[in-house]
Amino acid sequence: MILDERVDVKENTILNLDPEILGILLMDRTTNKNIMWATDNYKKYGKGYGIKDKITIEKITGYNGNIIKPRIKKSKLEQSHRTKEKAEVFTPSWICNNMNNLIDDSRLYKNAFNKETKDKKWISTKAKIKFSSKYTWKDYVKENILEITCGEAPFLVSRYDTVTGEIIEIKDRIGILV
Numbered sequence: 001m002i003l004d005e006r007v008d009v010k011e012n013t014i015l016n017l018d019p020e021i022l023g024i025l026l027m028d029r030t031t032n033k034n035i036m037w038a039t040d041n042y043k044k045y046g047k048g049y050g051i052k053d054k055i056t057i058e059k060i061t062g063y064n065g066n067i068i069k070p071r072i073k074k075s076k077l078e079q080s081h082r083t084k085e086k087a088e089v090f091t092p093s094w095i096c097n098n099m100n101n102l103i104d105d106s107r108l109y110k111n112a113f114n115k116e117t118k119d120k121k122w123i124s125t126k127a128k129i130k131f132s133s134k135y136t137w138k139d140y141v142k143e144n145i146l147e148i149t150c151g152e153a154p155f156l157v158s159r160y161d162t163v164t165g166e167i168i169e170i171k172d173r174i175g176i177l178v
Contacts, residue, residue: 006160006167008073012065015057022057039086041078042067070152072165093161094120096154097174107135107143114174124172145176 014022028035034054042049045067048059060067071079071090082088097116104112112129114122131137147155152162157175160167168174 008066008070009068010065011060011068012062015061019057022061026055026057039082041082070160072160072162090162091154092120092163093154093158093168093174094122094163096158097122100155100174100176103145107140114172122172122174147176 011022014025026034034056037049037051037053037055040051043051045059045064048056058064074082079088079090083090094116097114101111101113101116108129108131111125114124116122129137131140147153153175154162155175157177158168158173
């Protein structure tokens with residue numbers, strides 16, 4: 001498998017574009033404080049990288065700009081350990097797509113955004129999405145949806161195929177926010 005380097009979000013790049021965005025991404029909306037590491041995988045980096053320590057911009061940028069990696073870039077041993085020790089669940093992109101489609105089938109109509117294929121892929125709809133007067137695109141955007149996973153939030157938007165590591169082009173991406 002050749003892993004596309006675009007799969008990994010570059011914290012230093014985000015910092016250079018707009019430091020405020022990185023701060024927003026690190027905020028826990030429940031506490032209005034920074035999110036925690038919530039794992040001891042980073043404690044080897046020293047003070048401030050413990051399981052209950054907050055993730056700050058300084059801890060993930062500059063020299064430390066490559067600390068956080070997407071699951072696909074972690075070793076198989078680390079992936080296995082995280083599954084066993086943390087109950088981290090791997091959800092293939094095609095399952096995320098299927099689950100999102102089930103919701104959209106009930107809110108809109110079958111195959112509104114894409115049509116699933118037999119080989120666990122999908123073909124994106126090229127036609128304009130049809131909304132009704134009873135359920136408009138504004139209703140769709142305003143809908144409250146709880147994304148129950150953490151980490152890469154694959155049900156919100158998938159930038160790469162979690163099985164192969166291949167980038168999903170923007171026109172073919174899946175998720176609630178696409």
